[in-house]
Amino acid sequence: xxxxxxDDDETGPIxxxxxxxxxxxxxxxxxxxxxxxxxxxxxxxxxxRRRTDTGAQRVTAADRADTGTQRAARRGDTGPQRVPxxxxxxxxxxxxxxxxxxxxxxxxxxxxxxxxxxxxxxPAAPASRRVRLLLIWLLAPLAVATVAxxxxxxxxxxxxxxxxxxxxxxxxxxxxxxxxxxxxxxxxVQVGDQTDPNAKPCLTVQLTMTDGPAGGKPxxxxxxxxxxxxxxxxxxxxxxAYNGGNAADPASFQLVDFQRGTPLLVLAALFAxxxxxxxxxxxxxxxxxxxxxxVVIALFILPAILAGENPLVVAIAGAGAIMFIALYLTHxxxxxxxxxxxxxxxxxxxxGVLSAIFSAAASxxxxxxxxxxxxxxxxxxxxxxGLLLAGVVIGALGVLDDVTVTQTSAVWELRRANPxxxxxxxxxxxxxxxxxHVGSAVNTLVMAYAGAALPVLLYSSISGVGxxxxxxxxxxxxxxxxxxxxxxxxxxxxxxxxxxxxLIASREPAGHxxxxxxxxxxxx
Numbered sequence: 001x002x003x004x005x006x007d008d009d010e011t012g013p014i015x016x017x018x019x020x021x022x023x024x025x026x027x028x029x030x031x032x033x034x035x036x037x038x039x040x041x042x043x044x045x046x047x048x049r050r051r052t053d054t055g056a057q058r059v060t061a062a063d064r065a066d067t068g069t070q071r072a073a074r075r076g077d078t079g080p081q082r083v084p085x086x087x088x089x090x091x092x093x094x095x096x097x098x099x100x101x102x103x104x105x106x107x108x109x110x111x112x113x114x115x116x117x118x119x120x121x122x123p124a125a126p127a128s129r130r131v132r133l134l135l136i137w138l139l140a141p142l143a144v145a146t147v148a149x150x151x152x153x154x155x156x157x158x159x160x161x162x163x164x165x166x167x168x169x170x171x172x173x174x175x176x177x178x179x180x181x182x183x184x185x186x187x188x189v190q191v192g193d194q195t196d197p198n199a200k201p202c203l204t205v206q207l208t209m210t211d212g213p214a215g216g217k218p219x220x221x222x223x224x225x226x227x228x229x230x231x232x233x234x235x236x237x238x239x240x241a242y243n244g245g246n247a248a249d250p251a252s253f254q255l256v257d258f259q260r261g262t263p264l265l266v267l268a269a270l271f272a273x274x275x276x277x278x279x280x281x282x283x284x285x286x287x288x289x290x291x292x293x294x295v296v297i298a299l300f301i302l303p304a305i306l307a308g309e310n311p312l313v314v315a316i317a318g319a320g321a322i323m324f325i326a327l328y329l330t331h332x333x334x335x336x337x338x339x340x341x342x343x344x345x346x347x348x349x350x351x352g353v354l355s356a357i358f359s360a361a362a363s364x365x366x367x368x369x370x371x372x373x374x375x376x377x378x379x380x381x382x383x384x385x386g387l388l389l390a391g392v393v394i395g396a397l398g399v400l401d402d403v404t405v406t407q408t409s410a411v412w413e414l415r416r417a418n419p420x421x422x423x424x425x426x427x428x429x430x431x432x433x434x435x436x437h438v439g440s441a442v443n444t445l446v447m448a449y450a451g452a453a454l455p456v457l458l459y460s461s462i463s464g465v466g467x468x469x470x471x472x473x474x475x476x477x478x479x480x481x482x483x484x485x486x487x488x489x490x491x492x493x494x495x496x497x498x499x500x501x502x503l504i505a506s507r508e509p510a511g512h513x514x515x516x517x518x519x520x521x522x523x524x
């Protein structure tokens with residue numbers, strides 16, 4: 001039968017009220033968070049019913065008379081209802097009060113989408129207890145092993161090694177004037193204009209000592225002009241080496257190099273300002289982490305290697321300490337950072353193994369010019385090949401940090417965007433993102449090593465030997481192995497870190513994915 005309480009009124013089709021509460025965002029006309037959802041029920045229009053059209057609104061006689069219990073039940077109101085006047089805007093139905101965030105009612109309320117969307121990349125939400133326990137079980141043994149390795153390898157009580165080759169005490173001076181002429185000893189003068197055409201000219205430098213035992217006194221030095229001799233000029237600030245002899249004798253001093261302290265400090269200040277302007281508080285953390293990394297290198301890695309410890313083992317322990325400090329201090333103590341730490345450790349281990357295997361297979365000795373000079377200064381042997389491998393591990397650490405942090409962040413954002421994704425789906429999606437990153441990361445490492453080895457490459461290119469002999473030479477082969485082993489580790493870091501992050505993130509309950517727990521409001 002025809003029920004007048006279900007007829008359309010002049011404000012549109014009657015919407016029956018349900019008790020369902022929606023927290024979905026107000027897209028279009030779907031409502032706002034906390035608004036009662038009102039399914040639409042339409043009945044065929046009765047052509048016999050007279051309607052009074054007043055623009056967008058229509059009021060029927062049935063609705064004017066319908067002011068009793070049926071109208072109250074239909075609209076969900078509990079008091080007298082006001083019939084809209086012709087031409088007046090319809091009143092919005094009363095909305096239910098939105099439940100507070102974090103309450104059981106809010107968590108149980110159905111949403112309008114299959115998953116929530118977090119807007120803004122604030123701090124990561126705290127990990128659930130299950131994920132925290134998993135990460136502790138995985139990382140605690142590695143952290144303990146790193147600390148134990150540093151304690152065992154550090155040269156406790158051993159005297160600091162010194163060079164057996166006298167290097168002299170550095171002192172500073174300022175160049176007053178320079179002249180080019182024949183090479184004459186102190187007190188020797190030239191008679192006549194006859195000079196040996198085959199004799200190499202010398203540079204006579206007038207200096208004023210600014211510190212050291214002859215501070216404030218003038219000094220005259222003669223320096224042979226060789227292709228490798230720096231070109232000094234008046235006004236240059238230079239560094240002298242004092243051998244401890246008579247300060248009044250010019251033979252007690254040797255002109256070594258330029259003073260570069262001021263330009264380096266200015267550039268370091270510009271770098272720090274750029275990091276702080278862009279990174280703000282995270283930039284401060286990054287600078288502190290950088291300083292602590294240098295502390296680990298200067299106070300642990302260098303003394304341990306100079307004391308005779310295995311350079312590769314020392315580098316792995318030191319790189320592990322740098323990684324824990326840099327990643328957690330810069331990116332915070334979170335589950336995603338822990339996943340990046342795991343991926344970095346696995347990749348570093350792979351790089352070390354590959355470097356050791358192929359350096360031995362290629363019979364690399366690691367005895368380049370700088371290593372030979374180091375051994376001569378120490379007066380005793382050192383594991384030159386291990387020193388080469390240590391350089392590979394430390395050099396690849398910076399690029400690995402970038403790759404692993406990017407991959408874990410990508411996986412976590414995918415999981416936040418769609419909590420329904422399984423770990424396999426997270427892995428495949430994150431791997432697609434990582435493929436774009438691999439090419440640039442590998443190219444970065446290759447160009448960094450090529451730039452460092454540029455003089456070696458130039459020297460080898462003019463040696464006149466074939467390409468095979470050129471690539472097989474000690475200096476070039478060690479750069480090739482250094483580059484390729486590091487690149488393999490970087491490539492492997494993408495799937496390794498992605499699968500670790502996917503396994504960990506998939507075990508995170510959906511309620512812990514929102515950054516609201518970290519102090520950020522999230523639109524559900």
